[in-house]
Amino acid sequence: MKTITNMPMNNKVLEIWKQFEQNRHKGMVKxxxxxxxxxxxxxxxxxPEECYGIALSFPKTICFNIKPYSNLSELKVELYEDSSFENSWLLCVTITDKDKKSIFSYLCENIIQTILKESSIKSAVTSFANTLIKWKNLFEKTHSTGLSKEEQQGLYGELCLLQKFLSDSKNSLYTIVNYYVGTNKSLRDFQGKNWAVEVKTTSTNNPQLLLINGERQLDDSMIDNLFLFHCSVEVSKSSGETLPERVKEIKDMLSSDLAxxxxxxxKLFEAGYLDTQEGQYSEHHYKLRKETFYHVTNDFPRIRENELRSGVGNVHYGITISDCEPYVVSEASVTNTTINHD
Structure with a gap:
């Protein structure tokens, strides 16, 4: 395995792979x-196999069981002797499907940033191992039946807010997309330095109640500003916009910025949305009825973590929309406090 060290340190994973492609050194390079x-x-x-991936070096004193990753359909996970360090392993994860190279590069980018924040190599190995399980599930979705009706509706509402932010922001397109963290099961759907926005999408079947997942989702104790975006839609089989149409609109907006x-x-891949399955999503059309922003502060109707009795957790509850009316804020107020404030 050949090691290359002369690199600009701010290169992203995809850019590094492109340099490898140009150099065409035979065998594995890192x-x-x-x-x-x-x-x-x-x-x-x-x-010349054209395998793309990332690798983590760690001492052999840290045990790693590679067997759970031996039958992944899209990914290859292998453990090598690391010739660069004494008594060390090199844990490699690669993909050979060039059509998924770009998506995979950003999954790799995310895990690298997570690994580099770990306080020890042991915790970094654990983080990498946990992520491999997540990737296994993500790539298995390529053979799944697609998103449920509820998941489609939820994703549609999140993309409505993403499109607003892309239109209103003074930041780069990449920065705005990076704020969108809902697809990786984060606590809220959009997260900045000291702000967050949670998105709730309802249809006309139950438009008066918003379901909150956990006691921390509307807890603003750790951030300066927390907002709730309620997207009310009417769902039909013929009138309105489909989820693939909304996805295409956003892709058109991002076409000038390949990153x-x-x-x-x-992000779509993490959410379980695949272009190859978009025909399944043409049955449901969404027509926007109302879009409302709420500032979650003071006596906003919610449950916070420090309000729970000892032994109580993982609380799921509903809040009535009418009781949130005193906390309505304008879209401009939200964008100036969030995406245009960082």
Missing amino acids: RLYSSDSTINVYCIYQY ALSLFNA
Whole structure:
């Protein structure tokens, strides 16, 4: 395995792979992602097989069971002797499907950023192992039956807000897409430095109640500003806009920024939305009835973590929309406090 070290340190994974493609060194090559960390994580590439991936180096004193990852359909997980360090393993995860290379690069980018924040190499290995299980589930979705009706509706509402932010923001397109974290099961759907926005999408079947998932979802104790975006839609089989049409609109907006477009594709993949299955989503049409922003503060109707009795957790509850009316704020107020404030 050949190691290459002369690299601009702010390169992203996809850019590093492109450099590997141009150099065409036979066999497996690796390139250190960052020299500022004691955790050695690499971008890797194998030619002429054209395998793309990342790798983590760690001491052999840390046990890692590779068997659970031996039968992944899209990914290959392998453990090698790391010739760069004494008594060390090199844990490699690669993909050979070039059509998914761009999406995979941003999944890799996300895990690298997570790994580099870990306080020890042992915790970095654990984080990597947990992520491999998540990736296994993500890539298995390529063979699934697609999103449920509820998941489609929820994704549609999130994309409505993403499109608003893309239209209103002074930040780069990539930055705005990066704020969208709902697809990786984060606590809220959009997250910035000191703000967050949670999206709730309802249809006319039950428009008066918003379901809250957990005691922390509307808890603003750790951030400066928390907002709730309620997207009310009417669902029909013929009138309105489909989920694939909304996706296409956003992709058109991002077409001038390939990095942002690739990141958005990765977000859709994390959500379980695949272009190959979009025909399944043409049955449901959404017509926007009302879009409302609420500032979650003071006596906003909610349950906060510090209000729970000892032993109580994982609370799911509903709030009535009419009781939220005193906290309505304008869209401009939200954008100025969130995406245009960071």
